[in-house]
Amino acid sequence: MKIIGLIGGISWVSTADYYKLINEGINKKMGGLNFSECLIYSFNYAEIKKNNDANNWDSTFEMLLKACEFLKSGGAEAILLCANTMHFIADRLEEAIDLPIIHIATVTAVEIQKQEIKKIGLLGTKFTMELDFFKDKLAMKGVEVIIPKSQEERDFIHTTIFEDLGRGVVTSETKKRYLEIANQLIKEGAEGIILGCTEIPLVIKPEDLSVPVFDTALIHSNAAIDFQLS
Template sequence: MKKKIGILGGISHTSTIKYYQTIMNLYYERFGNYYYPEIIIHSLDFQYFTDLENELKLQEYEDYIVYSIHCLENAGADFIIMAANSPHSVLSNVIKRACIPILSIVDAVGVEAQKKNLKKLLLTGIKYTMQSDFYKSGMRKYGIEVITPNDAEQNLINQIIFQELVLDNMLDKSRENFLEIINRYPADGVILGCTELPLLLDNKDTRIRLLNSLNLHCEMALNYALCDSSRT
């Protein structure tokens, strides 16, 4: 019996669509049939959510996330994935207020990095994520050091995400700028710690190993939905 997947989405709609599509594609690639797991999506108000992040209204931010989790619980989800990196900054608090499991995107990345024997990773994402501690603290249990770009580079990456990628707009110049940034740092790999960043580039674009947080999270969710905990 497959578990019903609850997706906390809308942050942004572009990544939510990609989550849904990726889970379906991963299932079909593995099994070659259409017995897909059931998926329930609750889409948040992206501007309101982003305003709470930018203004660091963390209690209201947490409450809004929990509101969506309760909507998914009431709709019949068996477990939840939050289709973005940044809400995982308050995951430990949110888990305490949820009645069903929530799968961590940080753990999805950490397990993969550990498998690849990566020891030092460059974190990229929205400014809120790069300036938060949840990736650095989350990677410690995997024996992995996390570094971040400088302030000017963070501003540029943040701009690319919010002014282009969330609108499903990929520019060659932005790809070049992003590659220049990640090539400056002595790291074993790069965390694409915004679920829109994989729209900009993938491993064929660079020699540096890229950790696609969206794909890894989707794989974890599919495995959990199929009750294959050995693969999460």
């Protein structure tokens, strides 16, 4: 089994999900007492968010590069960044660390392609929705990405990810608003919805919507399992 390194704490809630999903997936495929051989480097989220709020991606890059080097020195053969937003610097990190980084948008694009979807809605942090690093990976596969048109809606999603979901807090009001935003994207032609933040599955479940839902944390975890067993 190949060893993987998980960079987590961004947030710890989704990191716990990754650890659970990957271990359960390995065991399902191998049985017995077989589980994932992995290393985890978990950040204090407050330090990452401070950099992001200041648009100081160079400092975030240096922090994540240190974590990658730590994991590589421990024997990791590939890295998972356990958050969509951090993939803004994934290609840069991969080049610097000289290890594969399993890119969450790339593996999500593959799953979308399997369902022959050409237009999809994306929900996530403002970085994920408004910057091009996620959308470009899908565009390479011929998939058009749409995001909420309203700045207020994007701000709402961004704020609740950090203030509520990142702490494991879910309210009925938050769920209702997320579903309203997702359904508006469906009205605008989205044939599926990407849960482009690893905390959003706390509020949106596949059965909540009339179109396919792509849980990026689950897709990413499955890609990690495939790598470990390849």
